[in-house]
Amino acid sequence: EIVLTQSPATLSLSPGERATLSCRASQSLSSYLAWYQQKPGQAPRLLIYDASNRATGIPARFSGSGSGTDFTLTISSLEPEDFAVYYCQQRSNWPPEFTFGPGTKVDIK
Amino acid sequence: QLQLQESGPGLVKPSETLSLTCTVSGGSISSSSYYWGWIRQPPGKGLEWIGSIYYSGSTYYNPSLKSRVTISVDTSKNQFSLKLSSVTAADTAVYYCAVATIRRFDYWGQGTLVTVSS
Numbered sequence: 001e002i003v004l005t006q007s008p009a010t011l012s013l014s015p016g017e018r019a020t021l022s023c024r025a026s027q028s029l030s031s032y033l034a035w036y037q038q039k040p041g042q043a044p045r046l047l048i049y050d051a052s053n054r055a056t057g058i059p060a061r062f063s064g065s066g067s068g069t070d071f072t073l074t075i076s077s078l079e080p081e082d083f084a085v086y087y088c089q090q091r092s093n094w095p096p097e098f099t100f101g102p103g104t105k106v107d108i109k
Numbered sequence: 110q111l112q113l114q115e116s117g118p119g120l121v122k123p124s125e126t127l128s129l130t131c132t133v134s135g136g137s138i139s140s141s142s143y144y145w146g147w148i149r150q151p152p153g154k155g156l157e158w159i160g161s162i163y164y165s166g167s168t169y170y171n172p173s174l175k176s177r178v179t180i181s182v183d184t185s186k187n188q189f190s191l192k193l194s195s196v197t198a199a200d201t202a203v204y205y206c207a208v209a210t211i212r213r214f215d216y217w218g219q220g221t222l223v224t225v226s227s
């Protein structure tokens with residue numbers, strides 16, 4: 001079973017600052033990692049897939065990078081609506097089992 | 110664009126079976142492009158994948174829940190369903206249905222809270 005670890009657990013920043021979130025996998029994922037944003041009371045929203053591809057309608061301030069076991073989600077300049085919880089997710093090759101990381105909460109400093 | 114909507118009881122008694130349905134619109138549940146899945150989130154906690162079903166009917170379950178989970182598809186109604194047996198309070202969560210294109214969940218339902226309590 002592939003385990004995903006996210007750090008930090010909480011990131012306290014001000015609007016306009018840069019956010020850097022980390023996701024580490026227990027085994028190599030190649031580039032098959034996704035990132036989601038979740039706001040209170042809402043379903044998660046896909047931000048990034050295949051490590052670095054923005055999903056439809058996602059602003060350019062969100063970017064993803066990494067491969068193998070280490071991945072990063074960067075928000076270049078935080079907007080008020082970006083304060084939320086962010087999860088990484090992978091799917092194993094076979095059987096196709098999905099796992100999520102524990103999440104990083106980005107809150108207002 | 111695909112849209113998904115969960116439905117089912119919001120309260121289930123301990124030891125009984127939780128049953129939820131996800132209705133899909135904007136696309137066919139028979140499409141070979143998608144895995145249809147269920148994910149849950151206990152109050153204040155993270156996301157847990159429950160299982161997925163492919164258009165062929167093949168099912169894949171979280172090993173930690175496998176003995177209690179059944180996911181099925183009803184192509185005539187464009188729906189897929191979740192059954193989770195022998196529930197306890199630990200199964201109280203918001204349950205989401207979602208569709209995965211190969212390796213990520215592109216579209217999600219709004220989620221439904223299921224509480225396990227007598």
